[in-house]
Amino acid sequence: MRKTMTSLLAGIGLVLACGTSVYAQEKELTIFWAEWDPANYLQELGNEYEKETGVKITVETTPWPDFQTKAFTEFNAHGDAYDMVVGDSQWLGAGSTGGHYVDLTDFFNKHKLGEVMAPATVKYYAEYPGGSSKYWAIPLEGDAVGWSYRKDWFEDPKEKEAFKAKYGYDLDVPKDFKALRDIAEFFHRPDQKRYGIAIYTDNSYDAMAMGFENALFSFGGELGDYKTYKVDGFINSDKAIAALDAYKELYTFTPPGWAKSFFVEDNQAITENLAAMSMNYFAFFPSLINEASNPNAKNTGFFANPAGPDGDQFAALGGQGISIVSYSQKQEEAVKFLEWFIKDETQKKWAALGGYTCSAAVLKSEEFQNATPYNKAFYETMFKVKDFWAVPEYAELLQQLNQRIYPYVIGGPGTAKETLDALAADWNATFKKYGRGQ
Amino acid sequence: MATTMITTLDRSSRAAARGLSDISIRNLFIIPTILFLIVFNIFPLIYSLGYSFTDFRASTNAPANFIGLQNYRDLLNDPYVWSNFAITAKYVIISVAGQLLVGFGVAMLLNRDIPLKGLLTTLLLLPMMLSMAVVGLFWKLLYDPSFGIINYALGLGTFEWLSDPNMALYAVALTDIWMWSPFVMLLSLAGLSAVPKHLYEAAAIDRAGPFYTFFRITLPLVAPILMIAVIFRTMEAFKTFDLAYILTSQPTAELISIRLYKMAFQEWQTGRSCAMAYIVLIMVLAITNIYVKYLNKVKER
Numbered sequence: 001m002r003k004t005m006t007s008l009l010a011g012i013g014l015v016l017a018c019g020t021s022v023y024a025q026e027k028e029l030t031i032f033w034a035e036w037d038p039a040n041y042l043q044e045l046g047n048e049y050e051k052e053t054g055v056k057i058t059v060e061t062t063p064w065p066d067f068q069t070k071a072f073t074e075f076n077a078h079g080d081a082y083d084m085v086v087g088d089s090q091w092l093g094a095g096s097t098g099g100h101y102v103d104l105t106d107f108f109n110k111h112k113l114g115e116v117m118a119p120a121t122v123k124y125y126a127e128y129p130g131g132s133s134k135y136w137a138i139p140l141e142g143d144a145v146g147w148s149y150r151k152d153w154f155e156d157p158k159e160k161e162a163f164k165a166k167y168g169y170d171l172d173v174p175k176d177f178k179a180l181r182d183i184a185e186f187f188h189r190p191d192q193k194r195y196g197i198a199i200y201t202d203n204s205y206d207a208m209a210m211g212f213e214n215a216l217f218s219f220g221g222e223l224g225d226y227k228t229y230k231v232d233g234f235i236n237s238d239k240a241i242a243a244l245d246a247y248k249e250l251y252t253f254t255p256p257g258w259a260k261s262f263f264v265e266d267n268q269a270i271t272e273n274l275a276a277m278s279m280n281y282f283a284f285f286p287s288l289i290n291e292a293s294n295p296n297a298k299n300t301g302f303f304a305n306p307a308g309p310d311g312d313q314f315a316a317l318g319g320q321g322i323s324i325v326s327y328s329q330k331q332e333e334a335v336k337f338l339e340w341f342i343k344d345e346t347q348k349k350w351a352a353l354g355g356y357t358c359s360a361a362v363l364k365s366e367e368f369q370n371a372t373p374y375n376k377a378f379y380e381t382m383f384k385v386k387d388f389w390a391v392p393e394y395a396e397l398l399q400q401l402n403q404r405i406y407p408y409v410i411g412g413p414g415t416a417k418e419t420l421d422a423l424a425a426d427w428n429a430t431f432k433k434y435g436r437g438q
Numbered sequence: 439m440a441t442t443m444i445t446t447l448d449r450s451s452r453a454a455a456r457g458l459s460d461i462s463i464r465n466l467f468i469i470p471t472i473l474f475l476i477v478f479n480i481f482p483l484i485y486s487l488g489y490s491f492t493d494f495r496a497s498t499n500a501p502a503n504f505i506g507l508q509n510y511r512d513l514l515n516d517p518y519v520w521s522n523f524a525i526t527a528k529y530v531i532i533s534v535a536g537q538l539l540v541g542f543g544v545a546m547l548l549n550r551d552i553p554l555k556g557l558l559t560t561l562l563l564l565p566m567m568l569s570m571a572v573v574g575l576f577w578k579l580l581y582d583p584s585f586g587i588i589n590y591a592l593g594l595g596t597f598e599w600l601s602d603p604n605m606a607l608y609a610v611a612l613t614d615i616w617m618w619s620p621f622v623m624l625l626s627l628a629g630l631s632a633v634p635k636h637l638y639e640a641a642a643i644d645r646a647g648p649f650y651t652f653f654r655i656t657l658p659l660v661a662p663i664l665m666i667a668v669i670f671r672t673m674e675a676f677k678t679f680d681l682a683y684i685l686t687s688q689p690t691a692e693l694i695s696i697r698l699y700k701m702a703f704q705e706w707q708t709g710r711s712c713a714m715a716y717i718v719l720i721m722v723l724a725i726t727n728i729y730v731k732y733l734n735k736v737k738e739r
Contacts, residue, residue, distance in 0.1 A: 069703045076496040076706075094706075098498045190596070193584075203687050205704075257583035259601030260687045274584075392498055395705040403518060407689055410603065 028056040029333055031322070032071060032082040035061035038141050038283055041353040042086070048349065049340060055333060065204065068395075075100040075325070083328040084337070086140055086320045090206070092128040094392040095323060101136040102324040102331060104338075108135040111342055118142065121358035124387040125321030130226045137321025138338055139358035141283065144381045145200075145214050145305060145316045146374065148270050148288055149173065149277040152299040153187060162186075173303045177218060177246055180277070180306050184253035187276035196253030198269030198278035201409065202262040203402040209388055210316040211279060212247050212405055214305050217314035217386045219243035224427065226389070229437030231427045236420040243308070244416040248409045259410050270300055281318045282381070285374045286354055302374035304381045317385040319356070358382075393434055400426040490713035497706035509713035519697065519714070523721075526694045529611055529682075530675040536615035537671055541622025542664065548623070549630040559627070566620045574684030577613045581685075606688035614681060618674070622667045629663035630656070665733040669726060676722050694718055 031046070033039040039061045046057025060082065062070050068088065074081055075098065087095055095101040104126075108114065113135070114122055121139035128136055153159060154171060163171035167182050174180040184196030200211030216223070221240035224231035234240070251258070255274045258265070263284045269275035271294045287293040288300050307313035322341070324334045340346055347359040351368055356378065362368050369376045389397050404423040408414060431437055458466075490509055494502035513519050548559060565573070580588050581599040589597050599609040633656060641651045679695040698718065702711035 072497050072706060073703075094497050203689070255584065256596040257598045257601045259598070392495075393705070396707065399700060399705060403689065406687075407603070410601075410688075412603070 027054060027333075028058065029083045029330060029337055030081065031057065031059045031084045031086060032074075033059055033061055033086040033320075034064045034067040036064070036283065037286060038355055039086075041350070041355045042140075044353050045341075045346070045350055045355070049337060053336075053340075055337070057337070068205070075327075078327045080325070080327045080329050082325050083330050083334045084322055084324050086322045087137065088206075088320055089124045089317060089387050090390050090394040090398075092126075092136055092321075092390045093394060096128045096134070096136045097392050100326055102326050103134065103136065104138065104324070105133070105135050107335065107338065108138075111339070113138065113342065116342065116360065117358045118360045118363055118382050120317070120382060120385045121319070121321075124317050124385070124390070125319060125358070128390060130390070137323040138342060139319075140322040140341075140355075141319050142356040142358040142363075142378075142382050143281050143283045143317070143319030144378070144385045145210055145279055145318065146282050146285070146377050146381055147277055147279055147303050147305065148267075148285060148374075149301050149303065150270065150275075150296065150299055151301040152296075153276050154183075154301070159186075173301070174277075174306045176307045176311075177215065177309065181246065181249060181253075183276060184250060188253040190256075194273070195255040195269075195275045196277070197250055198254060198258065198261065198266045198275040199247070199250050200262055200266065200279055201251065201254075201258060201406070202260050203406040204260075206388065206398055207262040208406055208409070209398055209401050210318065212244065212401075212409075213316035213386070213388065214279065215243040215247040215250075215308075216240055217316065218305060218308035218312055219246065220308055220310050220312040222386075223389065229431045231424045231431075234424075235427065236417065236424045239308075239310075240420055241416045244405065244408070244420060248416070251409050251411075267294075270294065270296060282356060282374060282378045283318065286372070289373060300373075302377045304377040314384050314386050315381045317387040319358075391434070391436065393430060396430050397427055400430065486712040487716065489709050490716050492709045494709040495706050496708040502709065505709075509710045510717070513710065513714055513717060519694075521689075522692055522694045522697045525607060525690065525692060526676060529607055529678070529691075529693060530672055532608065533611040533614045533618075533675045533678075534668060534671045536611065537619045537622045538664070538668065540615060540619040541667070542626045542660075544619065545623045545626035545630055548627060559624075562623060563620045565617045568617070570617075570680040571684060573613060573617050574681045577616075578685055581609055600686040600688070603688050603690040606686040606691040610678075610682045610685050610691055613685065614675065614678065617681075618671060622664075622671065625663050625667040626660060629660035632663075633659045661736045662733060665729065665736055669729045669733070672725060672729065673722060676718075676725070 031042065033042065039059050043057070043059040046059060050056050068091070071082075071085055071087065071091075072094070075095070087101075092101075096103075108126065113126070117126075117139045121142050122135075123130070125139040126135045126137045128134065154173070160171045163183075163186055166186065169179075171183065171186070172179075174183055180197075186196070187194060188196035200207040202208060213223075216239075219239045219242055221237055221243050222234045224234045254261075255269060263280055266278045266280045267284055267288060269278045270288055273296070285302060289297050291297040294300060305313065305315035322338065324331055324338070328334060341350075342359075344359065344361065347357045347362050351357040351359075351362050351371070357363065357368075363379050363382060369379055388394060391397070401423060404419050404426065408416065408419040489502070491504055491506060492502035493505050493508075544562065548555060548562075552558070578600070580586050583589060583596040583598050583601070586599075588599070589595065598605070600606050637655050637659075638651065641655060646654070677695050678693055679699065682691055682693050683696055683699070685691075694714075695718075698711055698714050701707050701714060
């Protein structure tokens with residue numbers, strides 16, 4: 001018995017000793033992000049940092065559907081598993097007011113990041129509350145929703161002729177939502193297993209919201225007033241109603257079974273010859289110009305979200321900023337990494353690796369804009385983006401949006417006005433619950 | 439009473455030689471289990487009951503305020519929550535009834551002398567041994583309107599099993615029936631083989647018809663064990679999450695557990711989701727109690 005006890009204690013001792021030796025390794029930083037290509041690019045960038053400074057950077061990832069849950073579970077437990085997190089723009093409210101993010105306002109002002117980074121990225125990836133000049137993240141991966149299309153279908157002389165005969169104008173990259181709709185209708189041929197358009201419809205996180213926002217913002221509509229939290233007359237305005245109906249109509253030109261689609265399905269629409277046009281985040285476009293992942297790579301073109309009927313042109317914002325987790329034991333090391341990250345030459349490297357830099361100077365450079373077929377559309381888009389609510393209870397607002405809009409778009413009963421009036425009532429109740437505005 | 443239930447320790451055993459008494463051995467086995475139960479089950483259960491009366495959100499630093507029954511009131515007044523309950527009830531009925539029918543039917547077919555009976559039974563049990571998430575993922579492929587094998591085999595064209603709001607719940611239930619019928623089959627087989635053969639012989643001598651034999655001999659004797667299958671499957675179906683979550687996002691197939699997950703881990707409404715979990719717990723307890731009462735009645739007969 002005593003012998004077993006002794007060996008058991010020795011074993012425990014050994015385990016503890018190993019544990020402490022791991023913790024003793026100060027020169028290592030862990031960044032948490034979702035599992036996708038940009039995270040791999042960030043790991044490569046981190047390897048460069050290790051070469052220069054000897055500090056090891058590990059980018060830990062998890063699939064998108066778990067990302068929010070896993071990150072917040074760690075935050076709520078005040079865990080120090082991650083030193084930095086590349087969090088979604090909507091998390092800013094919860095991350096800052098919940099005390100999970102380190103306040104980076106001084107860092108921001110010291111390095112004049114408000115001028116270095118593109119204005120929209122500062123506004124949506126870093127600042128909370130809106131207009132407060134308090135910053136919680138450094139814009140890292142710029143992203144927005146854009147479009148890819150089949151150049152070969154669009155440039156086919158027969159198609160061009162038939163399109164002109166039917167609609168009275170030339171078939172070209174759509175400049176506005178009317179053209180987008182017409183082209184979708186034109187190419188929608190279920191008998192040939194070809195469909196008009198691929199849009200976002202998944203209602204489990206923010207896909208549905210991002211897709212609808214693309215229409216809403218270009219139609220001149222708004223989700224609400226981000227300062228006063230007033231939503232009546234915004235989300236249920238005539239412009240918003242027209243936008244919702246336009247989005248619902250686009251759904252009728254999608255491939256069969258398109259009721260739970262997000263970035264994977266929308267890229268498949270292009271690679272599997274399903275649709276003429278497909279909505280997606282710019283971050284997923286690199287795989288569309290890669291012949292290994294897209295057999296139609298040579299025939300795939302890109303365009304920015306088109307304008308609405310009144311000429312407004314905006315797009316839904318994706319993308320993330322990088323924040324320091326307040327429970328991290330290595331905040332000073334993390335600050336050093338961020339100082340390196342915001343340097344111009346690092347930002348150039350980041351863009352060259354495939355990351356979407358938010359640095360205004362790099363974005364504006366000819367070199368960047370000509371690097372890929374979609375960079376120009378990305379540059380144009382990044383200066384006219386808008387985002388969802390970033391308040392701590394954004395997930396409730398998102399759930400309410402999904403609950404109201406999803407059934408309507410997928411073919412449910414009611415009218416766009418009823419749907420959006422009901423959504424406005426839900427949002428009012430939620431804002432009231434948390435004592436906002438009113 | 440308690441002491442007579444414990445087997446006395448053999449005096450020549452090693453444990454006795456070390457001076458361990460019966461009581462200390464009992465404690466050695468029972469105390470860790472009880473501690474484990476208290477720490478990981480009972481304590482969180484009571485703790486979450488406390489949270490259910492507050493507006494606590496795990497994602498913020500704001501202190502939890504006591505709000506009485508507000509969470510319960512809000513939830514029970516929320517038409518979406520009621521629709522989730524209605525969907526769950528519909529799902530439980532379809533799925534358990536389907537499993538009972540298919541499982542018991544297959545058991546009847548297998549309850550005779552056929553070649554390769556053992557192998558056949560084992561193969562039929564395979565679906566049940568798979569992980570729910572895996573079943574969900576490959577049935578999603580099977581149901582796919584563009585390349586799914588189900589539409590191809592049945593000649594249904596591009597029928598949208600999972601995207602059609604009216605069909606999605608049935609599609610999930612169908613998958614659940616496929617997966618869990620073997621479980622009912624297994625229990626039914628055990629019950630069927632326990633029916634004394636002489637009863638059938640007596641019925642045959644009395645020239646009883648097959649229907650009469652089934653309803654008067656087979657069914658009453660297998661009923662208690664079928665009830666157990668129903669209890670297990672109802673509880674499981676009530677808390678189905680992974681299968682439905684993976685297969686579809688149709689609001690018409692949003693089961694109560696999915697709503698609960700979203701509330702707790704996407705919206706971080708911790709207090710309210712605790713209240714919701716309690717409502718679900720009470721419902722499951724109530725339903726199980728009805729079954730158990732009925733089971734006891736069946737056994738008495």
